[in-house]
Amino acid sequence: xxxxxxxxxxxxxxxxxxxxxxxxxxxxxxxxxxxxxxxxxxxxxxxxxxxxxxxxxxxxxxxxxxxxxxxxxxxxxxxxxxxxxxxxxxxxxxxxxxxxxxxxxxxxxxxxxxxxxxxxxxxxxxxxxxxxxxxxxxxxxxxxxxxxxxxxxxxxxxxxxxxxxxxxxxxxxxxxxxxxxxxxxxxxxxxxxxxxxxxxxxxxxxxxxxxxxxxxxxxxxxxxxxxxxxxxxxxxxxxxxxxxxxxxxxxxxxxxxxxxxxxx
Amino acid sequence: xxxxxxxxxxxxxxxxxxxxxxxxxxxxxxxxxxxxxxxxxxxxxxxxxxxxxxxxxxxxxxxxxxxxxxxxxxxxxxxxxxxxxxxxxxxxxxxxxxxxxxxxxxxxxxxxxxxxxxxxxxxxxxxxxxxxxxxxxxxxxxxxxxxxxxxxxxxxxxxxxxxxxxxxxxxxxxxxxxxxxxxxxxxxxxxxxxxxxxxxxxxxxxxxxxxxxxxxxxxxxxxxxxxxxxxxxxxxxxxxxxxxxxxxxxxxxxxxxxxxxxxx
Numbered sequence: 001x002x003x004x005x006x007x008x009x010x011x012x013x014x015x016x017x018x019x020x021x022x023x024x025x026x027x028x029x030x031x032x033x034x035x036x037x038x039x040x041x042x043x044x045x046x047x048x049x050x051x052x053x054x055x056x057x058x059x060x061x062x063x064x065x066x067x068x069x070x071x072x073x074x075x076x077x078x079x080x081x082x083x084x085x086x087x088x089x090x091x092x093x094x095x096x097x098x099x100x101x102x103x104x105x106x107x108x109x110x111x112x113x114x115x116x117x118x119x120x121x122x123x124x125x126x127x128x129x130x131x132x133x134x135x136x137x138x139x140x141x142x143x144x145x146x147x148x149x150x151x152x153x154x155x156x157x158x159x160x161x162x163x164x165x166x167x168x169x170x171x172x173x174x175x176x177x178x179x180x181x182x183x184x185x186x187x188x189x190x191x192x193x194x195x196x197x198x199x200x201x202x203x204x205x206x207x208x209x210x211x212x213x214x215x216x217x218x219x220x221x222x223x224x225x226x227x228x229x230x231x232x233x234x235x236x237x238x239x240x241x242x243x244x245x246x247x248x249x250x251x252x253x254x255x256x257x258x259x260x261x262x263x264x
Numbered sequence: 265x266x267x268x269x270x271x272x273x274x275x276x277x278x279x280x281x282x283x284x285x286x287x288x289x290x291x292x293x294x295x296x297x298x299x300x301x302x303x304x305x306x307x308x309x310x311x312x313x314x315x316x317x318x319x320x321x322x323x324x325x326x327x328x329x330x331x332x333x334x335x336x337x338x339x340x341x342x343x344x345x346x347x348x349x350x351x352x353x354x355x356x357x358x359x360x361x362x363x364x365x366x367x368x369x370x371x372x373x374x375x376x377x378x379x380x381x382x383x384x385x386x387x388x389x390x391x392x393x394x395x396x397x398x399x400x401x402x403x404x405x406x407x408x409x410x411x412x413x414x415x416x417x418x419x420x421x422x423x424x425x426x427x428x429x430x431x432x433x434x435x436x437x438x439x440x441x442x443x444x445x446x447x448x449x450x451x452x453x454x455x456x457x458x459x460x461x462x463x464x465x466x467x468x469x470x471x472x473x474x475x476x477x478x479x480x481x482x483x484x485x486x487x488x489x490x491x492x493x494x495x496x497x498x499x500x501x502x503x504x505x506x507x508x509x510x511x512x513x514x515x516x517x518x519x520x521x522x523x524x525x526x527x528x
Contacts, residue, residue: 052315071344079343080335083414083422087366091420097368102351104361104407134405141401143368150347156355158347 004033005139005178006253009167010185014246015042015081022088024185027250029094034139034178036170037096037146039085040163045076059117065160070121074100074158077148086146097143101151102158106131107166109151109159123151123159125166127236130173168229172236181240182233183252184226189245190260191227195220204261207231230262269403269442270299270517273431274449278510279306279345286352288449291514293358298403298442300434301360301410303349304427309333309340323381329424334385338364338422341412350410361407365415366422370395371430373415373423387415387423389430391500394437432493436500445504446497447516448490453509454524455491459484468525471495494526 008028014021028037049056049072057064065073078100089096101107101123107130109123129151138145147170149163164184171182190201195218205213210227213219219227223243230241244252244259252258272292278285292301313320313336321328329337342364353360365371365387371394373387393415402409411434413427428448435446454465459482469477474491477483483491487507494505508516508523516522 048316052312074347075339075344077343078347079341080339083338083342083364083366086364087416087422088420090366090369090416090418095368096366098364098366100347100350100362102347102354102360102362104359105354137405141398152351152354154354156352158351 002177002179005174005180006031006033006035007038007167007171007174007180007182008035008185008249009038009040009164009183010246011040011163012042013187014185015039016044020246021085024246024249025085025088026092029089029092030250031253035144036135036139037085037144038149038163038167038170039077039081039146040149041073041077042081044080045073048072048076057120062117062119064118065120065122067121070158070160073160074150078150082146082148089144089146095143096146097138098146098148100148100158101125101129101161101166104131104134105152105154106134107147107151107161107169108154109161111153111157111159121157121159123153123161125151125161125169127169127172130169132173132177135170135174136177162225164226164229168233171233171238171241175237175239179239181242182230182238183249184230184241184243185246185249186226186243187246188220188243189248190243190258191223192220193218202260204263206263227262234262234264266441266443268297269438269444270295270297270447271302271431271435271438271444272299272447272449272513273302273304273428274510275304275427276306277451278449279303280308284510285349288510288513289349289352290356293353293356294514295517299408300399300403301349301408302413302427302431302434303341303345303410304413305337305341306345308344309337312336312340321384326381326383328382329384329386331385334422334424337424338414342414346410346412353408353410359407360410361402362410362412364412364422365389365393365425365430368395368398369416369418370398371411371415371425371433372418373425375417375421375423385421385423387417387425389415389425389433391433391436394433396437396441399434399438400441426489428490428493432497435497435502435505439501439503443503445506446494446502447513448494448505448507449510449513450490450507451510452484452507453512454507454522455487456484457482466524468527470527491526498526498528
């Protein structure tokens with residue numbers, strides 16, 4: 001039987017709330033099995049860009065990562081946020097080690113090419129982008145990798161990458177070695193059948209059910225990329241994939257029933 | 265016979281000059297032996313603090329790292345600078361992996377205590393601060409660790425630490441396993457006998473000669489901490505210690521004669 005591995009993704013709202021983040025990291029550090037944390041950005045990068053007078057560039061309504069913006073997100077995500085999370089986990093006896101994808105070439109991305117829009121320094125990743133062999137060696141040293149959503153192109157450029165996708169491809173990549181459970185932690189109890197009713201959590205969402213929910217326009221904003229990445233993971237041999245509320249991590253792991261399970 | 269290991273320190277002026285940094289990293293990546301890079305800060309943190317209206321705090325003429333300043337230096341050193349150096353080394357086929365001292369508890373510092381001045385989030389390190397065992401494991405995986413001068417106290421706090429000292433204690437710590445050569449790279453050809461004559465490089469400086477140079481006030485500004493850390497390394501079993509010009513790295517390694525050697 002394969003060993004268990006949790007790949008846990010957290011997002012911006014949690015990172016912006018010191019107390020909530022601390023509570024979450026406490027629960028995360030108590031996971032006894034092997035584990036990897038992937039974190040998104042939060043508001044700090046935008047706040048900093050505003051203060052520095054760096055305008056957010058939009059082309060056809062799509063956000064562009066120009067060089068100034070890249071410099072900001074690399075500092076904030078791979079430096080400020082990542083190292084603070086690592087220091088807090090170390091305090092809680094979790095042997096955290098923080099990374100960008102450039103470190104040891106752990107995640108090599110392709111700079112996004114689009115005929116209509118130049119997205120700038122944005123990187124796309126897939127399962128084979130991940131340096132599974134080295135991550136596995138680090139896990140075997142009892143370390144807990146903590147990934148920021150900054151990757152590189154092996155041509156000397158850092159790239160801004162979607163954190164949900166990074167979590168998904170890491171989970172996919174390690175599924176040949178581990179029984180992987182991928183947990184998208186966010187501020188809702190799970191996927192809601194009725195966005196105005198926090199108790200309307202759907203217990204399982206299959207690919208077909210996802211298509212229907214999407215067509216009906218019933219999903220709350222921002223959950224689409226999470227569900228797409230979650231489905232991508234399920235399709236590529238990740239054992240279990242859930243969307244859960246951040247405060248429910250411990251409960252979910254101990255009782256196996258919080259949130260929404262994504263399945264085929 | 266022990267295997268050779270180079271510990272190379274670079275500073276701010278080099279980091280601020282893209283072209284010079286790139287040339288240096290080219291030379292560094294060509295070192296065939298095992299190697300570790302330690303980098304300082306540069307002007308970016310100060311520029312950023314200025315733009316954000318964060319005043320530099322001084323008490324009795326000594327610089328203080330308050331929380332706002334710590335947040336800036338952690339972002340800039342461990343994020344922006346560290347990850348850009350790593351990405352550039354990866355481009356040059358060097359298997360670089362970037363760290364702060366918090367990562368995997370690689371360097372645990374003590375928050376500086378001083379009866380007269382509260383220096384804020386400043387950490388002091390010594391030989392035993394270094395997680396030699398894990399650094400050795402990473403070196404054995406053919407990785408090249410790249411350290412920023414940010415450490416932690418294992419109580420959840422990041423700490424601003426002197427990069428010259430970090431290079432010295434890493435070199436000391438690994439001397440039991442490796443034949444370590446510590447190279448302080450800077451913008452002079454070495455220690456100058458006459459600060460106004462760039463050709464007046466002193467070939468070797470012993471502890472006694474250092475005391476004399478210091479008393480005579482002959483040393484150029486900013487070299488004192490480098491020399492003190494260099495002497496600390498020599499006294500603690502580091503095999504060779506040199507101060508060399510950044511552009512001379514390759515020449516020094518291939519021909520063994522650039523710069524000033526520090527000896528007992």
